[in-house]
Amino acid sequence: MPNPLKVVLYWHNHQPAYRDFGSGQYQLPWAYLHSIKDYVDMVAHLEAVPQARAVVNFVPILLEQIDDYAQQVRNFLQIATPLSDPLLAALISQPPYVSFLNTPLPQGRCERTQGTISNGENRNKIELIGCCLRAHQKMIQRFSPYQELSELAAEIKQHPHLIMYLDEQYFVDLVVWYHLVWLGETVRRASPLVATLIKKGRGYTDADRRQLLMLIGELLENLIPRYRTLLEKGQIELSFTPYAHPIMPLLLNVQTAHEALPDLALPDLGSYGKDGEVRVQWHIQEGFKVFQKYFGQLPKGCWPSEGSLSEATVRLLEKYGIRWVASGETMLRKSLNKSGLRNETTYRPYHLPNSQVRCFFRDDHLSDLIGVEYAHWHPEEAIDNVICHLEEIAHTAPYTEAQVVAIILDGENAWEFYPENGYAFLRGLYERLTHHPRLELSTFSQCLEATAAELPILVAGSWVYGTFSTWIGEPEKNRGWEMLNAAKQIFDKVAPRLSMEQRHLAERQLAICEGSDWCWWFGDYNPAATVREFDRLYRLHLTNLYLILEESPPEYLKHTGEEGGDA
Secondary structure, three states: OOOOOOEEEEEEEOOOEOOOOOOOOOOHHHHHHHHHHHHHHHHHHHHOOOOEEEEEEEEEHHHHHHHHHHHHHHHHHOOOOOOOOOOHHHHOOOHHHHHHHHOOOOOOOHHHHOOOOOOHHHHHHHHHHHHOOOOOHHHHHHHHHHHHHHHHHHHHHHHHHHHHHHOOHHHHHHHHHHHHHHHOOOHHHOOHHHHHHHHHHOOOHHHHHHHHHHHHHHHHHHHHHHHHHHHHHOOOEEEEOOOOOEEEHHHHHHHHHHHOOOOOOOOOOOHHHHHHHHHHHHHHHHHHHHHHHHHHHOOOOOOHHOOOOOOOHHHHHHHOOEEEEEEEEEHHHHHHHOOOOOOOOOOOEEEOOOOOEEEEEEHHHHHHHHOHHHHHHOHHHHHHHHHHHHHHHHHHHHHHHOEEEEEEEEOOOOOOOHHHHHHHHHHHHHHHHOOOEEEEEEEHEEEEEOOOOEEEOOOOOOOOOOOOOOOHHHHHHHHHHHHHHHHHHHHHHHHHHHOOOHHHHHHHHHHHHHHHHHHHHHOOOOOOOHHHHHHHHHHHHHHHHHOOHHHHHHHHOOOOHHHOOOO
């Protein structure tokens, strides 16, 4: 029998910084909601199939938020310290909607409801309703009591004056159910408390709410240690992304965007052109510190934010001891074409000339099937299809020199589209791959000895289209970079006279503003409400940077693009 084909399942866990430095309030709840649903499920499936192997990536700024939420819940339960996320606080507040009092950034987007909100209390109620409608229809329709609450909530959003007819119990039940549907499927199947609350259906008490919060606290508290345990057992490999998920090639040299798209219109980022490498090094070093804090060791591999690579990025990561990186197949194809290599396989590691770093590239077709298409299939048929694809690659491996298949996708975003959060698909996929005679689940570090091919030219790009067009090149995206560059110029001017503590705060806040998420959303092809949300949060982070630097924020930071601002 030939050597089995190695298969690497690589799950990327990422959320940007949602906490407002000024108020201390979380502006959006996705870090803790994905933690108690998706990150919990993903580790539970690996625990249930000990022979399985996988690689898991955590962005450092997400690890810090998970830890912060865990500490907040613990402190609330022990000494009644207020929770700083309005939605999580609503689970325990008396009444639930009071937690939205004076929230500076709408989570539930109440300003887009029809009609007039007559007073602050009704505004808070609408705010909570808006938050508790933010779930996929599969999650809502699965439980009839929650569906009934959601249908009424949707009616209230259309006709806000009817809010006066809803009593406090309605809001209690709504926020309890919202958190119940955002629990992982493995939690629903294992927790007697959750089974009891689901069976009860309505009329939840203060004791019910506190017990549910205690469970959420336990899930958050144990999440990172569970991944660390699997790491120490050797069952998984953990990799990292530089601290706040920056697009490293663009910070190093914005002109690299022209390697894939020569005619792309670019903003002038003068200050980053001078010391972009200093900023990238900061993200790498800070990312290492956070990774070592939570996992007790340094990573061998890196998922560069958005799979964004350039030759300079790879060589800089190599200086820091990184052994492997990963990106998208389209980027490999562009690089092979420019190198004059037409028929090379995706399914092997590559290296740059005179570099020991191994570059692995995503099977885009198979990864996207899991990320999107299989959610609409019966789980067993989807698993059969995955196995069929992999068996075909293994069958032709003697001729193609295929050695390792990299399946790379988000660890959180796909599963709400699947029945039961992808439970049957994920559990079945691990079990089938574990017992397959021709396929071997592996990690990238276990594939470093595979025969690597030299890649003479690496065309700078990302996993999306093999370019940077998702983050730069359009007027709205370029304006985002220009606002960042303006803030960076003030930072360069002021930073030398800051105290050490202020300097640390300013560097961290600048790093948050350098994250990839903000410019990702800018542009008319994204949902307008989400664009407004992230535009507002980006401007808030930039404003906080100016305030830390003790400088007056520019007027344009007070306005989103659709409200007459500069962007």
